[in-house]
Amino acid sequence: xxxxxxxxxxxxxxxxxxxxxxxxxxxxxxxxxxxxxxxxxxxxxxxxxxxxxxxxxxxxxxxxxxxxxxxxxxxxxxxxxxxxxxxxxxxxxxxxxxxxxxxxxxxxxxxxxxxxxxxxxxxxxxxxxxxxxxxxxxxxxxxxxxxxxxxxxxxxxxxxxxxxxxxxxxxxxxxxxxxxxxxxxxxxxxxxxxxxxxxxxxxxxxxxxxxxxxxxxxxxxxx
Amino acid sequence: xxxxxxxxxxxxxxxxxxxxxxxxxxxxxxxxxxxxxxxxxxxxxxxxxxxxxxxxxxxxxxxxxxxxxxxxxxxxxxxxxxxxxxxxxxxxxxxxxxxxxxxxxxxxxxxxxxxxxxxxxxxxxxxxxxxxxxxxxxxxxxxxxxxxxxxxxxxxxxxxxxxxxxxxxxxxxxxxxxxxxxxxxxxxxxxxxxxxxxxxxxxxxxxxxxxxxxxxxxxxxxx
Numbered sequence: 001x002x003x004x005x006x007x008x009x010x011x012x013x014x015x016x017x018x019x020x021x022x023x024x025x026x027x028x029x030x031x032x033x034x035x036x037x038x039x040x041x042x043x044x045x046x047x048x049x050x051x052x053x054x055x056x057x058x059x060x061x062x063x064x065x066x067x068x069x070x071x072x073x074x075x076x077x078x079x080x081x082x083x084x085x086x087x088x089x090x091x092x093x094x095x096x097x098x099x100x101x102x103x104x105x106x107x108x109x110x111x112x113x114x115x116x117x118x119x120x121x122x123x124x125x126x127x128x129x130x131x132x133x134x135x136x137x138x139x140x141x142x143x144x145x146x147x148x149x150x151x152x153x154x155x156x157x158x159x160x161x162x163x164x165x166x167x168x169x170x171x172x173x174x175x176x177x178x179x180x181x182x183x184x185x186x187x188x189x190x191x192x193x194x195x196x197x198x199x200x201x202x203x204x205x206x207x208x209x210x211x212x213x214x215x216x217x218x219x220x221x222x223x
Numbered sequence: 224x225x226x227x228x229x230x231x232x233x234x235x236x237x238x239x240x241x242x243x244x245x246x247x248x249x250x251x252x253x254x255x256x257x258x259x260x261x262x263x264x265x266x267x268x269x270x271x272x273x274x275x276x277x278x279x280x281x282x283x284x285x286x287x288x289x290x291x292x293x294x295x296x297x298x299x300x301x302x303x304x305x306x307x308x309x310x311x312x313x314x315x316x317x318x319x320x321x322x323x324x325x326x327x328x329x330x331x332x333x334x335x336x337x338x339x340x341x342x343x344x345x346x347x348x349x350x351x352x353x354x355x356x357x358x359x360x361x362x363x364x365x366x367x368x369x370x371x372x373x374x375x376x377x378x379x380x381x382x383x384x385x386x387x388x389x390x391x392x393x394x395x396x397x398x399x400x401x402x403x404x405x406x407x408x409x410x411x412x413x414x415x416x417x418x419x420x421x422x423x424x425x426x427x428x429x430x431x432x433x434x435x436x437x438x439x440x441x442x443x444x445x446x
Binding site for chain 2: 041042043069070071072074093095122123124125126127130143145146147149150152153154155156168170171173174175
């Protein structure tokens with residue numbers, strides 16, 4: 001079993017994170033590296049979705065994963081065990097990542113030889129939305145057990161999404177989750193994002209999600 | 224339908240929140256007001272648990288609820304509709320509450336005529352753990368769909384818990400949640416907290432939880 005590389009992130013010193021994030025994004029576009037920032041509450045299924053996505057796209061793209069966590073290296077280990085390059089970023093208690101921290105992770109995962117780098121942000125539906133990581137796109141997960149009212153209560157996160165994945169749809173019979181109501185609350189905050197219901201367990205929606213993601217990666221690399 | 228009172232919290236100016244929280248706790252003990260700080264990820268079932276708890280204890284105690292949220296007043300409205308005093312605290316984007324914000328809430332809910340005040344903190348498994356609210360006890364919810372590894376990944380929250388409620392146990396058949404493993408991870412961080420599996424839907428565990436809570440309230444008031 002390969003040992004996980006753990007990076008202790010240094011706190012950022014830049015005052016203007018937005019400008020730094022824009023600069024990072026422009027640089028990554030030039031280097032044809034597509035980066036996906038995955039955000040959600042704890043336990044919404046980020047790691048499971050990432051593993052299922054890699055399985056479907058690993059023949060097509062060179063993929064690496066940056067797993068951010070306050071503590072532990074379980075997620076990076078799971079990705080490594082699946083045969084994909086991964087590093088664990090430790091935030092030292094911090095509740096979010098910014099562009100400078102993303103830079104540290106990209107360097108640790110050696111992004112220059114990759115097409116697609118997935119950043120699993122800290123599980124938190126509040127703070128990560130406030131900091132642009134410099135990633136190409138933001139994916140936000142909302143799991144069925146969390147309830148359809150979350151976009152109403154945590155609006156900024158859903159405003160920042162390029163794509164919202166409604167996860168764990170296989171568990172819908174056990175919960176009182178109204179898909180139309182969820183979409184309605186998302187749309188009030190965000191008219192342009194894609195909304196894709198998925199189940200990593202049954203595979204529902206995974207074709208649509210991977211087609212969307214591949215399209216974004218291809219456009220980024222050709223652009 | 225009674226209209227929800229919405230309090231826009233002012234940012235705190237005190238440097239030493241810990242000392243302020245201790246002072247608030249001492250003051251509330253003298254005034255025989257028990258305050259419960261309820262923390263968890265978004266969608267772990269805080270509001271549902273609070274409503275089910277009120278239903279069982281409202282004949283025994285004078286109860287009030289402070290609902291903290293970034294936006295919206297849906298939770299306070301739900302409590303009001305159930306016939307219990309409630310105020311909505313708007314954090315204005317802030318990811319946690321501290322003691323000074325709790326004071327603002329206690330004043331708004333008119334705590335002096337209450338025995339038990341429940342604070343529903345912002346849905347966030349990271350930041351609220353870092354700030355002592357001055358409440359008598361901390362209850363942390365971990366819902367079955369989130370997964371048994373959350374205490375491993377968000378250790379500080381579970382260290383701060385006086386009681387951990389494992390919620391939505393009725394949904395266990397749909398998820399790969401190992402109760403023993405969850406308890407093991409909690410115990411590594413916290414040897415003294417009570418752990419109570421509950422389902423607000425079926426009522427499982429609610430007797431044990433309400434007996435625990437009543438015991439704490441009674442001790443606080445007699446003490």
